[in-house]
Amino acid sequence: MARAFTPKVVTANDLLEGDVIYLTADNSWTRSLSAAELITDEADAQLRLLEAQSQPKIAVGPYLADAKAGANGPEPTHFREEFRRTGPSNYDHGKQEATADV
Amino acid sequence: MYKYNDFDAAFLAERNRQFRAQVERRIDGALTEDEFKPLRLMNGLYLQLHAYMLRVAIPYGTLNPDQMRALALLAQKWDKGYGHFTTRQNIQYNWPKLRDVPDMLDALAEVNLHAIQTSGNTIRNVTADHFAGAAADEIEDPRPIAELIRQWSTDHPEFQFMGRKFKIAVSGASNDRAVLKAHDLAVQIVKNEEGEVGYQVLVGGGLGRTPMIGKVLNDFVAADDLLPYIESVISVWNQLGRRDNKYKARIKITVHELGLDKIRELTEERFAQVRPTFGGADQALFEDIKRHFAAPAFRDGGTEAFDAAYDADPVFRAWADTNLAAHKAPGHAIATISIKKHGATPGDATAEQMRAMADIAEEFAYGELRISHEQNVILPHVHKNDLPAIHARLKAADLATANIGLISDIIACPGMDYCALATARSIPVAQEIATRFEDLKMEHDVGHLQIKISGCINACGHHHVGHIGILGLDRAGVENYQITLGGDATETAAIGTRTGPGFAYDEIVPAVERIVETYLAQRDGAEETFLQTFRRVGMEPFKTALYPASEKKVA
Numbered sequence: 019m020a021r022a023f024t025p026k027v028v029t030a031n032d033l034l035e036g037d038v039i040y041l042t043a044d045n046s047w048t049r050s051l052s053a054a055e056l057i058t059d060e061a062d063a064q065l066r067l068l069e070a071q072s073q074p075k076i077a078v079g080p081y082l083a084d085a086k087a088g089a090n091g092p093e094p095t096h097f098r099e100e101f102r103r104t105g106p107s108n109y110d111h112g113k114q115e116a117t118a119d120v
Numbered sequence: 121m122y123k124y125n126d127f128d129a130a131f132l133a134e135r136n137r138q139f140r141a142q143v144e145r146r147i148d149g150a151l152t153e154d155e156f157k158p159l160r161l162m163n164g165l166y167l168q169l170h171a172y173m174l175r176v177a178i179p180y181g182t183l184n185p186d187q188m189r190a191l192a193l194l195a196q197k198w199d200k201g202y203g204h205f206t207t208r209q210n211i212q213y214n215w216p217k218l219r220d221v222p223d224m225l226d227a228l229a230e231v232n233l234h235a236i237q238t239s240g241n242t243i244r245n246v247t248a249d250h251f252a253g254a255a256a257d258e259i260e261d262p263r264p265i266a267e268l269i270r271q272w273s274t275d276h277p278e279f280q281f282m283g284r285k286f287k288i289a290v291s292g293a294s295n296d297r298a299v300l301k302a303h304d305l306a307v308q309i310v311k312n313e314e315g316e317v318g319y320q321v322l323v324g325g326g327l328g329r330t331p332m333i334g335k336v337l338n339d340f341v342a343a344d345d346l347l348p349y350i351e352s353v354i355s356v357w358n359q360l361g362r363r364d365n366k367y368k369a370r371i372k373i374t375v376h377e378l379g380l381d382k383i384r385e386l387t388e389e390r391f392a393q394v395r396p397t398f399g400g401a402d403q404a405l406f407e408d409i410k411r412h413f414a415a416p417a418f419r420d421g422g423t424e425a426f427d428a429a430y431d432a433d434p435v436f437r438a439w440a441d442t443n444l445a446a447h448k449a450p451g452h453a454i455a456t457i458s459i460k461k462h463g464a465t466p467g468d469a470t471a472e473q474m475r476a477m478a479d480i481a482e483e484f485a486y487g488e489l490r491i492s493h494e495q496n497v498i499l500p501h502v503h504k505n506d507l508p509a510i511h512a513r514l515k516a517a518d519l520a521t522a523n524i525g526l527i528s529d530i531i532a533c534p535g536m537d538y539c540a541l542a543t544a545r546s547i548p549v550a551q552e553i554a555t556r557f558e559d560l561k562m563e564h565d566v567g568h569l570q571i572k573i574s575g576c577i578n579a580c581g582h583h584h585v586g587h588i589g590i591l592g593l594d595r596a597g598v599e600n601y602q603i604t605l606g607g608d609a610t611e612t613a614a615i616g617t618r619t620g621p622g623f624a625y626d627e628i629v630p631a632v633e634r635i636v637e638t639y640l641a642q643r644d645g646a647e648e649t650f651l652q653t654f655r656r657v658g659m660e661p662f663k664t665a666l667y668p669a670s671e672k673k674v675a
Contacts, residue, residue, distance in 0.1 A: 033147070034218050036172035075149050078167055096597050098536060102169055106537035108465045108547045111200055111215065112170040 023060040027051065027085045027092050028070045029102070030077035038102045038113070039077060040092075041070050047077065049113065051103040052091030057082075121182050121488070122267045122412045124232045132229045135236060135275075139163045140222035147218070162242060162280070164235025165221055168540050174213045174221060175238040176228060180248035180266035180290065181209035181498075183489040185478035190231040192474035198224050203474070205459060205467040207493045207531055207582055208287070209247045210238055214538055236274055241282045243273035243354070249291040249298045250492035253415060254454050254500035256446040260309050260317055262292040264410045265346065268402065269307075271409075272347055279354060283361045284369035286354060287326075294611070299493060301325045301334040301613035302585060304371045305353060312340050319346050323353060323383065324375030327579035331615045332372040335380050337387065343406075345391075348398045352390040356383065416486040418449040419503055426504035429511075436511050438564070439522040444507075453504050455485075457497040457514060458521040458529065462558040466532045466550050467495030476517035484510050493582075494531055496524065526563045527571060527636070528554035531582055535575025535592060536599075542575035544592025544599040545625075549573055552629045557636075566636055569650040570609070585609035587651050588635060589616045590628065601628040605635070605662055606654045617659060619666050631666055638665040 028041035029051075039047040040054030048054060057063045063082050070080035083099050085092040094100045105112020124132070139159070146156040160166075164175040176191070183191075191211055195203045198220045199213040206212055216224060228234055238245055246266045253261040269288055273279065279286070291298045292309035300306035300322060308320040318340045325334025341349045357371045360378070375383050429436045445454040457477060460466050469477075477497055481489045484506040490498035502510065514520040523529045530553060533539065535546030550573055557563045572586030576593075583589030589604035601623045604616030623631045636650075638661050643653045654662070 031167050031171075036167060036216075036218060037170060074153055075147070078153050097599065098169075098594075101536055105170060106214075106547075107545060108468075108537055108551065109200075 023058075023063075024084050024095070025086060025092075026057045026063045026082040027054040028057070028063075028066050028080055029054070029083045029099075030070060030080035033074075033076055033078050041066060041077075041080070045069060049116070050091075051085070051094065051099075052088070054085070054092050056085055056087055056092040121184055121263075122179075122232070122409060128232070128271075129229075131275075132232075132234055135163075135234070136222065136225045136229055139225060143218060143222055158240060158281075161240040162237060163225070164238035165216075166239060166540070168214070168538050169536070170538065171215045172218060172221070173538065174216045174224060174235060175206070175210050176213070176233060176235045177238045177245040178209050178211060178233070178491050179270050180246055180252065180263045181250045181491040181493075182248075182252070182263060183491065184231075184487055185482040185489070187231045187233055188474050188478035188481070188489055190227060190233060192471040192478070193227060194224050195474065196471040197227075202468050202470045204465070204534065205469065205491050205495045205497070207495065207533070207580055208245060209250070209491045209493055210245055211491070212534070214534075239285075241284050243276065243279050243286045243288065246270050246273070247287070247289045247298055247303075247493060249293050249296075250490045250494075250498050251297060251445060251454055251500060252292065252490070253413060254447055254452075255293050255295075255297075256448045257295050258293040258448065259311055260292045261413050261415075262290040262307070262309055264406065264413050265307060265309070265319070266290045267409050267412075268347065268406050269350065271405070272351075272402070278351075279358065282354075282358050283363040284366060286357075286371065288350070296609075296611035296613070297492075299582065299585065299609045299613070300611075302327050302331075302582070302609070303334060305350065306334055307346070307350075310340065316342075318342050321346075321349060321353070324372045324380070325613075326370050326372040327582060327584045328370070329367055329577050330373065331579070331584040332376065333613050333615065335375065337380065337384055344398075344400075344403050345395065347402050348395045349387070349391055352387045352394050353383075355394065356386045356390050360386070415449075416488075416501060418452055418501065421451060421503065421505060423451055423504040426507050429508035433508075435520075435522075436508060439511055439520055440507065442522045442526060442564075443524045447501065449501070451504055453502050453507065455499040455502045455507065455510065456492070456524045457499065457519050458523050459496050459519075460523055460529045460554065461518065461521045462523075462528055463551050463555045465547050466530050469497070473517050473519055476513065476519065480510055480513050494529065496529070523563065525568045525570070527557050527566055527569045528563055529570070530554060531570070531572040531586070533574050533576075533581035535573075535581075539575060541578060542592070543577070543594040544575050544601065546573045546575040546581055546590075546592055549590060549592070549601065549625075549628055553632055556629050556633065560633075562636070565646070566640065567646065567649055569636070569639075571632070572607070572609075582609060583607070584615045585613060586616060587654070588632060590632075593622065595622065599625045601625070601631075603628075603631060603635070603666070605659065606651065608651060619659065619663060621667070634665040635662055638662050
């Protein structure tokens, strides 16, 4: 039996900056996982991935990452995606740095 | 050290110009990512978890002060103020922007540095003994031959699109500090019975998914045969190596599947064809290269200042006891600067620290620096009388950690904090182990003990050859760490043996502590190192300490 579909977000790295980006419901890109579109339908996920792949001047290596609904939007379910949305653990660099600046 | 001639400078300028144009074409959409990726990789540019990463080659680990300052400039101007020295004598910048990379490469070119072939399925940066040209146990400085290999392999048309990467290491010393037997091909400088200098060639070593110890392919290759011989080996593998499965593509698998004798036979056949095409230009070049690596004029004089500081200052004494090694010249020493401060990221140096090391090298160390595969920086030539002043300067730059060869001198790959391939983190594990043993004040008592940590099976952190190896894996969505014991990265190279089931992230440091306690309880006096004890008593006492519950079940 095929595994049940779990919710996804479309994520990639930004071509110029190299940082982690997520596809939003209105076809733009966000740096914040919580602002990403949480896709709950499998067929829809493939279409959204195709949409991302059609934007090679912005997104490098788009893929579907598991996520779950949280109080403030999508949240990661795997530690790799947790690191991607936060930054490294040895310095406050990456996305956590931007958060600290606010 | 080697200084670029007009040809080298023009070649690099042209290469950088090409890459700048390739970046522009990627940005304006003329190149797809699939087209651009192999081009950027050949120029050292990865796309990692959080950002691009630029890997800059430090050929055979040798730097002059201006080069180190250029590395500092890159860190400060285009990155976040630091760089990461790697296990392949490279430096990595974790945060460059795509548009800045061509400028970074141009800045490197000004000091004869580049990022060519630090990635991709090419012949990678040639590594060497980090004590090259200074060690007391050396037959000959291996760097001229390493530089010759660098020039020959750079942009070599036959070897730009191979089935997989190819790593070469060179050493001229009896003690192997370059992990020769973990390389696709290694060159060991030897002397035959007639006293002639030649090269022993090893093949088929490698770590990663299928760790293998390199084997001797040829005991003695004459000096003028070396390049055609290496070209023949790689040519044979490039044709026969498997391209159907990237996990079976490295030469270690080819050697394993065909057998060493068959590889030798095919190499000889190929050599008969290749050798006549080398008309002597390589040897003329080699003679020229050798002149660049002439040893400095070592100064004379006693070591009174060193002796006085050694007797009077216990902090200096502790540093001298761990961080100095025997030099070939009287009154001199090799000083290793630890980039492993307890709790800091192994191999990370700030731009300020790089400049401090450049200044020290310029003022006190004949203008030479080396980077070790152990992720430390070496002052290869230091007169002992200068060591107290050097130590004071290192203290001021927060670089005077006295732990070389000890448990906190840990090799760690970037792991999942940066690397797109990683399956678990390495850096925080290294940080916590070092901090823990610093708190326990145990490491000087424990003595020589190498911990090597990789965040995935590709083994950039050399875990297979660590006395204690740690491999981070993803087990059902949770970080899990396997331990191996008894690995050895020297001339007596050995692959470590797994202890058993892995440990969760919060269990790994206590597990290492139990291993060290077991060693202390088992060792036959303070002179017996961890590795010697392990070889004598075997795995059982360590297993008992690590898995007491399962032990009870068996009983």
